Amino acid sequence: MRGKTVSSKSTILEAGFDLLSRNPGASLAEIAAHAGVGRATLHRHFTGRADLVAEMALVASSELNTAVDAAVQDAPTYAEGLRVAFRAMLPLAQRYMFLGTEPVEQDPRVAATYAAETAELYSDIDAAKAEGAFDTDVPTAWIAQAYENLLYASWAMVAAEEATPNQAADLAWRTLTTGLKPTEKHHDT
Amino acid sequence: MRGKTVSSKSTILEAGFDLLSRNPGASLAEIAAHAGVGRATLHRHFTGRADLVAEMALVASSELNTAVDAAVQDAPTYAEGLRVAFRAMLPLAQRYMFLGTEPVEQDPRVAATYAAETAELYSDIDAAKAEGAFDTDVPTAWIAQAYENLLYASWAMVAAEEATPNQAADLAWRTLTTGLKPTEKHHDT
DNA sequence: ACGGGGTGATACACATATGTCTCATGCGAG
DNA sequence: CTCGCATGAGACATATGTGTATCACCCCGT
Numbered sequence: 001m002r003g004k005t006v007s008s009k010s011t012i013l014e015a016g017f018d019l020l021s022r023n024p025g026a027s028l029a030e031i032a033a034h035a036g037v038g039r040a041t042l043h044r045h046f047t048g049r050a051d052l053v054a055e056m057a058l059v060a061s062s063e064l065n066t067a068v069d070a071a072v073q074d075a076p077t078y079a080e081g082l083r084v085a086f087r088a089m090l091p092l093a094q095r096y097m098f099l100g101t102e103p104v105e106q107d108p109r110v111a112a113t114y115a116a117e118t119a120e121l122y123s124d125i126d127a128a129k130a131e132g133a134f135d136t137d138v139p140t141a142w143i144a145q146a147y148e149n150l151l152y153a154s155w156a157m158v159a160a161e162e163a164t165p166n167q168a169a170d171l172a173w174r175t176l177t178t179g180l181k182p183t184e185k186h187h188d189t
Numbered sequence: 190m191r192g193k194t195v196s197s198k199s200t201i202l203e204a205g206f207d208l209l210s211r212n213p214g215a216s217l218a219e220i221a222a223h224a225g226v227g228r229a230t231l232h233r234h235f236t237g238r239a240d241l242v243a244e245m246a247l248v249a250s251s252e253l254n255t256a257v258d259a260a261v262q263d264a265p266t267y268a269e270g271l272r273v274a275f276r277a278m279l280p281l282a283q284r285y286m287f288l289g290t291e292p293v294e295q296d297p298r299v300a301a302t303y304a305a306e307t308a309e310l311y312s313d314i315d316a317a318k319a320e321g322a323f324d325t326d327v328p329t330a331w332i333a334q335a336y337e338n339l340l341y342a343s344w345a346m347v348a349a350e351e352a353t354p355n356q357a358a359d360l361a362w363r364t365l366t367t368g369l370k371p372t373e374k375h376h377d378t
Numbered sequence: 379a380c381g382g383g384g385t386g387a388t389a390c391a392c393a394t395a396t397g398t399c400t401c402a403t404g405c406g407a408g
Numbered sequence: 409c410t411c412g413c414a415t416g417a418g419a420c421a422t423a424t425g426t427g428t429a430t431c432a433c434c435c436c437g438t
Contacts, residue, residue, distance in 0.1 A: 101290045132371060133370065134369045134370065134371070135369055135370065135371040135372060136371070138360065138363075138369050139351060139352065139360070141346065141349070141351045141352075142342075142346060142351070142352065142357070142360045142364075142369075143369060145342040145343075145345050145346055146339060146342050146360075146361075146364050146369070148342070149338040149339060149341055149342040149345075150335060150338060150339075152338055152341075153331075153334040153335050153337070153338040154334075156334050156338075157330065157331060157334055160330070162328065162330045162331070163328065163330075163331065168331070171327065171328070171331045171335075172335075174327075174368070175331075175335050175364060175365065175368065176364065176368060176369060177368045177369060177370050178367065178368040178370055179363070179364065179365060179366045179367040179368035180323045180324055180327050180332060180335070180365060180366060181322065181323065181324065181366050181367055182321060182323070182324040182325070183324060
């Protein structure tokens, strides 16, 4: 039976998320120790650091997709889909943020996955544009960049304990759509 | 005369910016070679990698401050100051972005400088709030986070050659203030 | 011409990460 | 119970980055 193998592998991946998200420079020995397995076992499952990180990136993509799909499932519009997807990703962000500083894109599997996700984001943004949620004159690439970087900003807010995940997500969505200028509608008194 | 020393040191720092901005994992040997000096000379000026990167961070802060001060000099409002400061920082961003992935904040000098800059940014944002440029209900911390991360997004746009620096800066500023929703004003026909 | 400081080249010592191999062990399947 | 497989522990080899010391050299000002 291969049950033990699979368990070992996923345990190592999990340890990788735990450790690398806190210390991106952690060694394979530390990761193995944190997973409670021998360093040799880690090498039995992963060719090396690059392979491990690449597989982690694939796991992260998969988990994010699952979470996002579940959240988006019954979104009435594409714009609302982007909003709830943002909220769904934020709680997971802490586990995956460190991947942004890893050269994972050199791995062809990861590159393909990333490309597919970017393409989907672009198409969703274009659909939201068609709905009138975003200005057609604004480049889709910029909306995507802003979307991703405001996700990072939201994560930083949460990490600094200056906002709850939902508060941060709301702020980010407001920034993306209507900006941070004062609302002219109501003024008290 | 110490002229040679100073020249050597700044040459190494410059090489560090050139090299680390393209390859954050470059070794000290590579940096020295890229600077056209011996590895020993690098160690004569810097205790080690941490010291070098810390000094680079200080140089970056100084250069950014100079550029921003010059740009902000005759800004009529704080909001306009933030806008032109953004434009002034963007062209320099490529040289300094890699510092975001370095643990420079452990150096007390850098930490102090960063803290001072953050404090200044906060106070400028608060002043802009008082001018009515930003909603008072939005946390200053979020505006600062969004500001910085949209700067990163702008840099990415420019790096991907999907926008000129000024276009990217305009998009970022629009995002921050009024968002990316369609402008309701004019519709043709 | 002379002397000194900064420099490049080189050798050396050292730490750490990594990859491979071997071997004894434990645990589950048959 | 016994076999086989995955594992843990450890030894070993290697690569790389890093820090230091030495020495000859060259340019500078005296």
